[in-house]
Amino acid sequence: MYKYLFKTAPVIVLFALVGFTIAQRNPIKVYLIGDSTMANKQVKAFPETGWGMPFYNFFDNTVTVDNRAQNGRSTKTFINEKLWEPVERDLKEGDYVLVQFGHNDEVPTKGSYINEEGFKANLIKFITESRNKKAIPVLITPVARRKFDKDGKIQGTHDVYSAIVRTVAAEQNAPLIDLDKESQDLLQKMGPESSKLLYNYLTPGENPNYPGGKEDDTHFSELGARKMAEIVLADIRLLKLELASRIVVSNLGIK
Template identity: 55%
Template sequence: MTSEPITVHLIGDSTAAEKAASERPETGWGTPFSERVDDSVTVENHARNGRSTRTFLEEGRWRPVVNALEAGDYVFVQFGHNDEVPSKEQYTPEEEFEANLERFVRETRDRGAEAVLLTPIARRHFDEGGDLKDTHRVYSELTRGVARQHDVPLVDADERSRSLLRELGPEASKSLYNHLPPGDHPNYPDGVIDDTHFSGAGARRMADLILDGVETLDLGLATRLDRNRR
């Protein structure tokens, strides 16, 4: 029996977003995620570089997503990287961040679709002793709190990615992020050391962690995954 077509909408920031050719090999996790579902699922990636919950709403990026939702669809919501930094113009105070997540959930449910909250994927920041810093502690916990209070499925991408980084350690984990020596890629002639955004291989590992979370939650979407696609 053929599954009814559904759409998974991704909203978030640069860690999930599709990348322009000029940004490669930096890759958002949304790209490999879209390749790991079967043909009954369309993935619409609305995530954009530099967005927070506040600016995503202020720029009018959320309303077209809501208008497109149909019963049975999903909205995956992952913010925090830009919301949590007071020095950034995209900063969102804690109470406003919670209210924005609640709005995404409420308006998704009003359309008969299912919201899934994700904590932000960890930055690769190890201290001098080789211990991984908890870079998203406050805003990840805010996301977990909204999920608990409103009974929203939660993929704890922060915890899952921190576990992976601790397992790999400071050196091996560099391969997951956009680290390039000078002259290695024409987009980064001077090289780059970026411990927030992913390499192609890193994006695939992060997408797999999120899909593991989908399966753990036993969402209906889990029956439509094709983990053998690459």
């Protein structure tokens, strides 16, 4: 009996230490700031889904995901409308800020438009002010629109502004998730027809929110939102961020 206790004691101690470590982890918030492709949606928009909506499901109970993304916003309007101000005010050491803009920044005909220099300056502002609070900013390139040429090759629609995000991340030594490139790769793999499943494509009469149907190559279905969230989560693991240790991998279907 005593021999058995001596053999099992180290194992018991190990499990106790692991349990203690998990229990002692500081709770953190992960703030999502961005546009409609990330944002929470009202019931009237269903099945349109921002990728930030399923994102919270993949973390343990030490993580709170606070999705502040808003439809139609750019870095300029997110700042000017004082949507960034309460995020920056409430940031605590160890929190994360996931930043994904570009869709509305890059369109000159929109009031949300900001030129390349302004876009870069605003990204640096998010990084600097997050770091001032000892939070961790993570830059994300704008997620791809579904656009194929006549030969079935995916076309980039954010090339200039995605390049700015990459440049800022490199210059500021900030973690980068290249969601534009990776989502394009996914769309190419699926092809022009199957990739419609990822977006808000509906036939007339299929959904009461869109009685006339819908063909939307920008906003996601529930499936598409989950796929984009999974790309972001996989990159968080590849970047070896401390946040990765709080992902519940069984929810991802991976080990």
